[in-house]
Amino acid sequence: MDKKVILSGIQSTGNLTLGNYLGAINNWKKMQEDYNCYYMIANLHTLTVRNDPETLRSNTLNLLALYLAAGINPEKSSIFIQSQVPSHAELSWVLNCYTYMGELSRMTQFKDKSAKHADNINSGLFTYPVLMAADILLYQADLVPVGEDQKQHVEITRDIAERFNKIYGETFKIPEPYILKTAARVMGLQNPNAKMSKSSTLENDSIFLTDEPEVILKKFKKSVTDSENIVRYDEENKPGISNLMEIYSAITGSTKEDIEKEFAGKGYGEFKTAVANCVIEELKPLQEKYKELKSNPDYLEKIYKEGAEKAYQVAHKTLEDVYKKIGMVWL
Ligand code: ATP
């Protein structure tokens, strides 16, 4: 039987965090064995906010190096940069004409981001989900692994695909969101009530995958907890400690009960150091590989060129089918 198809992506907005790692790419790595995977760098989506061109270019290549360093294997998966496969922008235009303003104005991310960037509410921000629908539908993806926050975008993708199929006959596979449970939401170290994110402006709130060991230790030591000094899971009343327990559990595989036992009678200082050390150890091979990859731009270029070619073969076939069905004169 053919393997199911997976497609996912991350915007190249900055340095990846431990949240992106535990909630996304570490799981992507595991899925490579059982699925036919497409992992994309969503650099066109990044344009919905203002970027310095040089920074965007280097963030894109850094993200590619991080995918590889985290164990996404180009022999097993297709790894590519969105802007290098023109079918994404092309299908996105077509799908725009099958998406209603009303649907797009209900998107939570649009509401959040337009509040955050009130000086730049551009139409790309509004039609962001349509480009995402094109990303997914071009590859006939069965499953889209994303965090809770992106579920609504997969749902609108399904609506657009169903609408199109109804008019023109079976064209797109209807995808399902695939929300992963382990470390689905790593919270900030300074504000454990909000998720850890690349663009957090709070100092010491996010662990970045390229942070040096001393920096990781310092950030964990400074993390906000409570005054009980008992390592105990209680998300509501002890969000800081509970978050550290989630992180420790995601990395070591220990259950919450194991952790409570392991640290019974020990203070937060000792626990924070243990969490920091397990994160440092987990990231060590990734960081070494990352440095090696960054010093080899020719290899990175080879990977993205091959990735784009492989992706284009599949994407172009879907676009051809769409163009023919809607009445474009095909070359
Ligand atoms: P930004 O700050 O630029 O919005 P982000 O760090 O929130 O970025 P995204 O680019 O929106 O990250 O998400 C990339 C992937 O990482 C998504 O699949 C998302 O669900 C996952 N992810 C992001 N933050 C976390 C987190 N704190 N915990 C678990 N998963 C996360």
Ligand code: LTN
């Ligand atoms: N919107 C997503 C990134 C993204 C994506 C996609 C995820 C762009 N295209 C296609 C899954 C499938 C985000 O911000 N995390």
